[in-house]
Every structure is written in C-alpha cells, then in structure tokens.
Amino acid sequence: MPIDIVIGAQWGDEGKGRIVDLLSANTAMVARFNGGDNAGHTVTIGTDTYKLHLIPSGIIHPHTQAFLGAGMVINPESLLKEMDMLRSAGVTVDLGRLHISHTAHLITPGLKALDAAQEAALKEGRIGTTGRGIGPAYTAKASRSGLRMEDMLDPWLLQDKLDAHIAQVNERLTALGAVELDADAVCTDFDRFAAELMPYITDTAAMISDGLEAGQRLLAEGAQGTLLDIDCGTYPFVTSSTCTAAGVFSGLGIGLQPVDQVIGIVKAFQTRVGGGPFPTELSGELADRLRGTGENPWDEFGTTTGRPRRVGWLDGVLLRYAVRANGLNALALTKLDILSGLPTLRLCTAYRLDGQVYARPPFGISRLADCKPVYEDLPGWQEDVQNIRKFRDLPEAARVYLRRIEEIGGAPIRWVSVGPEREQVIETGH
Ligand code: IMP
Numbered sequence: 001m002p003i004d005i006v007i008g009a010q011w012g013d014e015g016k017g018r019i020v021d022l023l024s025a026n027t028a029m030v031a032r033f034n035g036g037d038n039a040g041h042t043v044t045i046g047t048d049t050y051k052l053h054l055i056p057s058g059i060i061h062p063h064t065q066a067f068l069g070a071g072m073v074i075n076p077e078s079l080l081k082e083m084d085m086l087r088s089a090g091v092t093v094d095l096g097r098l099h100i101s102h103t104a105h106l107i108t109p110g111l112k113a114l115d116a117a118q119e120a121a122l123k124e125g126r127i128g129t130t131g132r133g134i135g136p137a138y139t140a141k142a143s144r145s146g147l148r149m150e151d152m153l154d155p156w157l158l159q160d161k162l163d164a165h166i167a168q169v170n171e172r173l174t175a176l177g178a179v180e181l182d183a184d185a186v187c188t189d190f191d192r193f194a195a196e197l198m199p200y201i202t203d204t205a206a207m208i209s210d211g212l213e214a215g216q217r218l219l220a221e222g223a224q225g226t227l228l229d230i231d232c233g234t235y236p237f238v239t240s241s242t243c244t245a246a247g248v249f250s251g252l253g254i255g256l257q258p259v260d261q262v263i264g265i266v267k268a269f270q271t272r273v274g275g276g277p278f279p280t281e282l283s284g285e286l287a288d289r290l291r292g293t294g295e296n297p298w299d300e301f302g303t304t305t306g307r308p309r310r311v312g313w314l315d316g317v318l319l320r321y322a323v324r325a326n327g328l329n330a331l332a333l334t335k336l337d338i339l340s341g342l343p344t345l346r347l348c349t350a351y352r353l354d355g356q357v358y359a360r361p362p363f364g365i366s367r368l369a370d371c372k373p374v375y376e377d378l379p380g381w382q383e384d385v386q387n388i389r390k391f392r393d394l395p396e397a398a399r400v401y402l403r404r405i406e407e408i409g410g411a412p413i414r415w416v417s418v419g420p421e422r423e424q425v426i427e428t429g430h
Helices: 016-026 076-088 109-125 134-142 149-153 155-175 183-200 204-213 247-252 284-291 316-326 365-370 396-409
Strands: 003-008 029-032 041-045 048-052 065-068 098-101 218-221 262-267 270-272 310-312 330-334 344-353 356-358 372-379 413-417 425-427
Touching: 003 016, 003 316, 016 041, 016 218, 016 262, 016 330, 016 413, 029 204, 048 076, 065 204, 076 183, 098 183, 098 204, 109 134, 109 155, 109 183, 149 155, 149 183, 155 183, 204 218, 204 247, 218 247, 262 316, 284 310, 316 344, 316 396, 330 396, 344 396, 372 396, 396 413
Parallel strands: 003 218, 003 262, 029 065, 029 218, 065 098, 262 330, 330 413
Antiparallel strands: 041 048, 270 310, 344 356, 344 372, 413 425
C-alpha cells in the first residue's frame, strides 16, 4: 500500500510541514489535494526556514516529484513567488519536478477582493478568513463559473473568460460597497502568469496513477485541519475545501485504493485562528505563555496572515472525532517541548452541556459553543525535552501525558516533536 496521508487533526497549524518533510525522505511523489495559499507550512532545516503555502513541503527533498492537485484553488501570482523563493533557497523547481493539475481552479484578484468584501459585510459573524479568496474560488467552482488552470493554456480564451469574470465580480463588489477592479490590468498580469506557468500544467491525475501503478510511494499532504473541513468541521467557521483524508482521492483525481498510514498531526495543545467555537480556549498569562511572543517562527502567530492564534488545552473530544472522521491510524504529536515547565496539564475528556456529559461533540454549532470542558489534570514536567530523541528518555510525566492522549484519542502516537529542527523528533515505536 504505497499511499500515506498526512492530515491536520485540529484547526490547522498543527505542524504538518515538518512531519511531511520527515516522511517525504522515503517518498517519490508528494502532493497537495486541497485548499490554496491560505495554508502555511513551515519547515526548518538547520538555519533555513521554508514557509510554503501552495507547493507540497516534500519538494525540499531533491528526489521528489511535487504535485498540485485538482482539488486545489491556486493563486498563480502566489505560486510564482513561492517558486522564486524556493529557487533562491537552492531548491530545484524546474519542469519534471513540479506539476500542476490542469483542473485545479484559479484564484484571481477579483476573488480575493470578494473575500474581503464579504467578510466586511458579515460584521458580527465574521469567519476570520485568511483573505486569500478561498471561499469565493470554491463558490465559483461549485457554481460552474470558475476559471481553471487549463484556461491558461489558451491565451485568447483566458482573456475572454477573465473579462467576463471581472465584470461579474465587479457587479458583486459594487453591491457590497467595495472598489471595482480594472479588467485590463488583471488580464495583463494573467498573460504573464500563463506564459510562466504553462509548461507546468498537466494531467497530474494520470501521472500520479501511473506512478502508483509503477510502485512509487505517494504522500498526500493535507492543508488546514479536520475541524476546518467544509463537511466535518465547525461549520460555518470552516474553510471551503475537504481537509479530511477522504478528500485525497477526489482532490488528486485518483481511484479509491488502500492506504498505508493515515497520520493525524496533533499539537500538544489546541490552537485556532479566526472565529468559531473553541471549548478549551484559554486567556491571560497561560495563553500568552503557550502562544509565545511572536519572535520565533514557531510561535503561535499565523504563517500566512501573522494573526495571533487563539490557544487552549488539548481537546480529547475533538481529537477522538478527528480519528473517526479521517480513519487515522497513527498520530504525530508536535510541540511537546512548549509544555515543559508547566506545573499541571489539563486534557479535555468530555463536554458538559445542559446538565449532561458528552463524549462526542454535540451537533449544532451553538451547542458546541456552549459546551463546558470536563478536564483531567495531569502532572507537568520541569525538564527541557528538546534534546531527547528516545521515548524512554522523556520525563515520566511526559510519557504519561502522551499515553493518555493515545487512550483518549484512540490512535497510537508514532512521532513526537520536541523542537522546530528537522532532527528534533522522537519515534515512539508505537
Ligand atoms: P479561509 O480558508 O481563508 O476561507 O478561512 C476560513 C477559516 O479557516 C478561517 O478561520 C481561517 O483562519 C481558517 N484557516 C484557513 N487556512 C488555515 C490554515 O492553514 N491554518 C489555520 N487556519 C486556517
């Protein structure tokens, strides 16, 4: 079974990039199947930190083929910038290494402007989007009016489609009281984007299927997280794509087939950006302590937007839910080192709502918002764990914490990260 899937088990920002980096050392094909440049995947190698938004993190390994799948929505300007960033960091991003699905959808400045205007109009119930045009791009896709990568292969067709698209977007922007866009300027920019990206646009679904048939391994790299999934997440405070494991097959256009590891990435505590319920949310000094100051790339500030993340204790109810919704058969727990020095750690094992105790999230977003966490308190540890590489060398309290997460979540923790560097990972042997 040559497919591994990496999924965010929370609200995104779990540290998927580094686990993908680890696994892609033994993988021929790495692929993104959902989302767009709303994602921010950070990989630190020595003194170099790569912040990737669209290109699979596995591209950093020189032997990999990287794919941007059909389920993605791609801003060509961001993609070209990211390709340049990688090139200047010495990563080869040439033909034969990077492949873009011809059926992936395009994000235009019009869709970005609509995202901002729609959010502004929401006032109270704002989703807190990343402002990258993700929602409007998937809306256009579902309403069958979207532009696709393959449109960039025909310059005349592209200009016609862009003209019609910008005219349509401008009507909506005007209705929302926002500034209209200049269609000619957008067309000129896209002419250039098309010329630069054209050689990379291809039938990625066929290429990946052929690779799998030839016995090559595939690593599917999820963006965002289970609780932001359009169907399984905390709707409407979600992104607009399928972030769960099931999205891999439609998002890459490959047939349903057995998968080896479905790995859920779980942060040692919970974070969320944007609006929506968060039962274990913390505030005050402890929240500041977990979030960090923002001076380090691994502090809890958005990779894409720089926004401070909301933080809280690990929510076991939602972890159990993520294990079930994705069929996770392994977990990777990140940022264990951040908990060092806390006297007590809390794990949410159930919710209390209207006098009842729930082991599963109740349905209805307002009910989730009203849930009060039931906590189990565990002793913390004082030791710095950053230099530990063996599970048995971790402080007893850390091992107990990890074991309890496995029990509550219902899946084994196979990796634990204890620092931002590539080698700061413990293989647990579980
Ligand atoms: P959108 O994906 O920009 O439409 O944003 C919808 C919601 O998903 C907002 O709450 C965002 O903060 C959140 N979101 C989108 N992408 C990410 C991500 O990569 N990490 C964490 N949150 C995200």
